[in-house]
Amino acid sequence: MNFSFSVLFDETFNLFFMRSSCMSRSRVTIKDVAKLAEVSIATVSNVINGTGRVSLDTQRKVEQAIGELDFAPSASARNLKDKKSSLIAVIVPLLEKGRLQDNPFYWHLVRGIEESARDEKLHVILVGIGPDESFSFIREQHLDGLIFVGAFEDTEVVESVLRLNVPCVFMDSLIDNSDFYQVSLDDELGGYIGTKHLLSLGHERIVLLTGLLKKDGVNYCRWQGYRRALEEAGVPYRPELVYEEPTSSLGGYRAASRIGAKGGGVTAVFALSDMVAIGLIKGLHDLGIQVPRDMSIVGFDDDERARYCIPALTTVRQDIVQKGRTAVRLLTAQIERDHSVERQVTLGVELVPRQSTAPLAARVKD
Amino acid sequence: MNFSFSVLFDETFNLFFMRSSCMSRSRVTIKDVAKLAEVSIATVSNVINGTGRVSLDTQRKVEQAIGELDFAPSASARNLKDKKSSLIAVIVPLLEKGRLQDNPFYWHLVRGIEESARDEKLHVILVGIGPDESFSFIREQHLDGLIFVGAFEDTEVVESVLRLNVPCVFMDSLIDNSDFYQVSLDDELGGYIGTKHLLSLGHERIVLLTGLLKKDGVNYCRWQGYRRALEEAGVPYRPELVYEEPTSSLGGYRAASRIGAKGGGVTAVFALSDMVAIGLIKGLHDLGIQVPRDMSIVGFDDDERARYCIPALTTVRQDIVQKGRTAVRLLTAQIERDHSVERQVTLGVELVPRQSTAPLAARVKD
DNA sequence: CTGAAAGCGCTTACAG
DNA sequence: CTGAAAGCGCTTACAG
Numbered sequence: 001m002n003f004s005f006s007v008l009f010d011e012t013f014n015l016f017f018m019r020s021s022c023m024s025r026s027r028v029t030i031k032d033v034a035k036l037a038e039v040s041i042a043t044v045s046n047v048i049n050g051t052g053r054v055s056l057d058t059q060r061k062v063e064q065a066i067g068e069l070d071f072a073p074s075a076s077a078r079n080l081k082d083k084k085s086s087l088i089a090v091i092v093p094l095l096e097k098g099r100l101q102d103n104p105f106y107w108h109l110v111r112g113i114e115e116s117a118r119d120e121k122l123h124v125i126l127v128g129i130g131p132d133e134s135f136s137f138i139r140e141q142h143l144d145g146l147i148f149v150g151a152f153e154d155t156e157v158v159e160s161v162l163r164l165n166v167p168c169v170f171m172d173s174l175i176d177n178s179d180f181y182q183v184s185l186d187d188e189l190g191g192y193i194g195t196k197h198l199l200s201l202g203h204e205r206i207v208l209l210t211g212l213l214k215k216d217g218v219n220y221c222r223w224q225g226y227r228r229a230l231e232e233a234g235v236p237y238r239p240e241l242v243y244e245e246p247t248s249s250l251g252g253y254r255a256a257s258r259i260g261a262k263g264g265g266v267t268a269v270f271a272l273s274d275m276v277a278i279g280l281i282k283g284l285h286d287l288g289i290q291v292p293r294d295m296s297i298v299g300f301d302d303d304e305r306a307r308y309c310i311p312a313l314t315t316v317r318q319d320i321v322q323k324g325r326t327a328v329r330l331l332t333a334q335i336e337r338d339h340s341v342e343r344q345v346t347l348g349v350e351l352v353p354r355q356s357t358a359p360l361a362a363r364v365k366d
Numbered sequence: 367m368n369f370s371f372s373v374l375f376d377e378t379f380n381l382f383f384m385r386s387s388c389m390s391r392s393r394v395t396i397k398d399v400a401k402l403a404e405v406s407i408a409t410v411s412n413v414i415n416g417t418g419r420v421s422l423d424t425q426r427k428v429e430q431a432i433g434e435l436d437f438a439p440s441a442s443a444r445n446l447k448d449k450k451s452s453l454i455a456v457i458v459p460l461l462e463k464g465r466l467q468d469n470p471f472y473w474h475l476v477r478g479i480e481e482s483a484r485d486e487k488l489h490v491i492l493v494g495i496g497p498d499e500s501f502s503f504i505r506e507q508h509l510d511g512l513i514f515v516g517a518f519e520d521t522e523v524v525e526s527v528l529r530l531n532v533p534c535v536f537m538d539s540l541i542d543n544s545d546f547y548q549v550s551l552d553d554e555l556g557g558y559i560g561t562k563h564l565l566s567l568g569h570e571r572i573v574l575l576t577g578l579l580k581k582d583g584v585n586y587c588r589w590q591g592y593r594r595a596l597e598e599a600g601v602p603y604r605p606e607l608v609y610e611e612p613t614s615s616l617g618g619y620r621a622a623s624r625i626g627a628k629g630g631g632v633t634a635v636f637a638l639s640d641m642v643a644i645g646l647i648k649g650l651h652d653l654g655i656q657v658p659r660d661m662s663i664v665g666f667d668d669d670e671r672a673r674y675c676i677p678a679l680t681t682v683r684q685d686i687v688q689k690g691r692t693a694v695r696l697l698t699a700q701i702e703r704d705h706s707v708e709r710q711v712t713l714g715v716e717l718v719p720r721q722s723t724a725p726l727a728a729r730v731k732d
Numbered sequence: 733c734t735g736a737a738a739g740c741g742c743t744t745a746c747a748g
Numbered sequence: 749c750t751g752a753a754a755g756c757g758c759t760t761a762c763a764g
Binding site for chain 3: 397
């Protein structure tokens with residue numbers, strides 16, 4: 001009897017021991033620190049936050065106790081009082097398959113955001129959302145702010161986000177409301193300079209290879225720039241030269257045959273994403289159409305791959321990392337109610353001429 | 367007097383009003399729901415969590431109240447009790463500049479992780495860490511788990527993470543300890559099949575273009591596969607053909623002149639990243655060296671760009687999104703103490719022959 | 733300069 | 749089946 005009891009006891013003990021050594025997380029609390037430093041928890045709190053008045057002596061005692069116990073204050077407890085979490089979310093649209101977009105564009109965006117957020121002691125949570133997503137997590141987690149990429153004003157999702165009344169920055173969203181914080185690109189200018197570059201090389205039949213052309217969207221603005229450039233040059237706008245295709249390399253690849261078809265007289269293409277341009281070049285290549293001899297191509301973004309593509313891609317450059325950093329700047333201003341910061345930032349674009357564009361004359365000579 | 371008092375009062379009122387309408391977030395609590403549904407907060411809690419016994423009638427009342435008030439339970443309050451946060455972190459090494467690595471590889475990883483995490487009702491927080499980073503946030507935020515990418519066993523950071531005793535999955539880390547949860551690739555096999563492919567085409571002087579060759583690291587294993595293939599084929603291993611270069615397109619580009627130099631007799635290159643391979647092809651192209659006529663190239667990863675590269679890149683394929691999904695699977699198993707799940711998963715690789723490799727004979731004929 | 737105490741919004745035994 | 753109450757770990761007036 002005694003023996004079996006002892007065994008039972010030992011098992012219980014072991015179980016307890018294992019649980020306490022494996023499961024326990026963050027056991028040391030402000031109370032432990034207070035005890036060790038022989039002060040009240042209020043004082044510990046004051047030392048941690050630099051609030052109130054604390055004598056240098058107690059401060060040192062407390063700091064040593066914190067160090068000794070390796071104390072890390074619980075964010076949950078803190079948030080419960082403050083209603084803030086030091087968490088921001090980047091909300092990115094999902095592909096149909098329920099996965100984040102595969103354009104590495106987003107990665108560079110996130111890189112910029114993460115870097116700036118880190119500087120601000122904020123953490124970045126990455127959220128993909130589908131069309132019928134619930135946003136309850138934003139309130140549940142007490143998110144301090146949101147960066148919303150590629151949203152449209154009239155959408156259900158935007159409506160529900162706005163109702164939450166949480167600091168929010170829209171990116172590449174072109175919502176026509178100057179009350180909202182937005183960072184975007186001078187897309188119209190991008191469309192303009194890319195087109196103008198081709199026009200200046202003598203091209204007139206220029207295909208615009210775009211993604212979804214939604215009113216006031218990014219592509220829509222670029223399309224407007226395209227039209228403006230044509231108009232300025234006195235070249236008639238032909239709607240049949242605007243191809244709406246999926247924004248993917250495959251989309252570009254598939255567009256190649258349509259573009260390269262004889263009789264169309266197309267001599268240049270402006271693809272509104274490097275991703276698409278690269279697929280297009282490959283598609284043309286497989287059809288025996290050489291770039292830039294037979295066809296000039298301009299991309300958009302200036303991915304790293306634009307530079308290493310063969311031929312190197314002429315493109316409209318945007319600084320995506322900078323875009324992410326700007327979004328965080330606007331967001332923190334909004335969180336801290338710093339009204340001196342502008343609400344709308346439009347970043348610049350720049351033409352980067354490389355090898356995928358050539359004068360039309362060169363073709364004639366051949 | 368009365369007048370000025372009234373003005374003051376109005377101002378105060380306005381301020382109050384503005385604050386309450388702009389700042390207030392998530393005001394409705396479980397108490398409000400309880401009041402509306404005419405039950406206790408315990409009952410509301412039980413309904414929300416499906417715990418305890420609740421009559422169908424009260425359940426409906428509570429659910430309606432929740433809907434009416436659009437109630438979202440506070441994660442902080444919940445976490446404070448549960449010591450869990452439904453948050454996991456993906457920890458990615460930083461570049462020297464304090465920014466996340468630019469390899470889009472990470473994006474695909476994150477895509478896989480985010481998708482799976484969403485299925486598990488977990489949120490993903492993305493963290494870049496430098497060499498002397500503090501990990502206090504892991505305890506502060508009560509993170510439920512960690513996915514650690516590209517760590518090395520002996521590192522300070524790994525040590526401190528392990529001390530935290532938080533569920534953790536190491537990825538591409540090759541820590542030699544079977545107690546740890548790890549997902550990795552069959553890197554040795556990858557190195558082997560890539561090399562073997564080139565050998566089978568008749569190449570013998572094969573440059574291995576690798577990133578940092580750290581003991582037991584990813585590249586190290588691939589290098590071992592390279593050696594095994596050579597040995598099997600009876601081709602002597604030449605250390606001078608192993609080039610350690612930065613894992614970037616620029617690294618590949620710069621390596622081109624060294625590789626293409628006359629006299630070396632190099633006829634093929636195995637680059638351990640598509641990123642590097644693409645830079646290399648461009649570099650060779652700029653030197654007038656044609657791929658695959660003059661030089662065969664094999665990459666690693668099978669990025670999207672491998673397919674659209676000119677010539678399309680022969681490469682060793684890995685499913686990066688799947689890798690991310692696997693990591694989440696191991697992590698949730700660990701969080702839920704489901705010991706039926708394996709601790710180590712090694713994912714497969716596959717050779718994807720495309721156009722950047724050709725028989726050596728073809729060259730001789732030229 | 734320091735501390736006792738209330739309260740943030742939940743969950744969880746424990747009574748009834 | 750339902751509720752009163754304690755407690756999670758902090759912060760913040762408020763006394764002293």
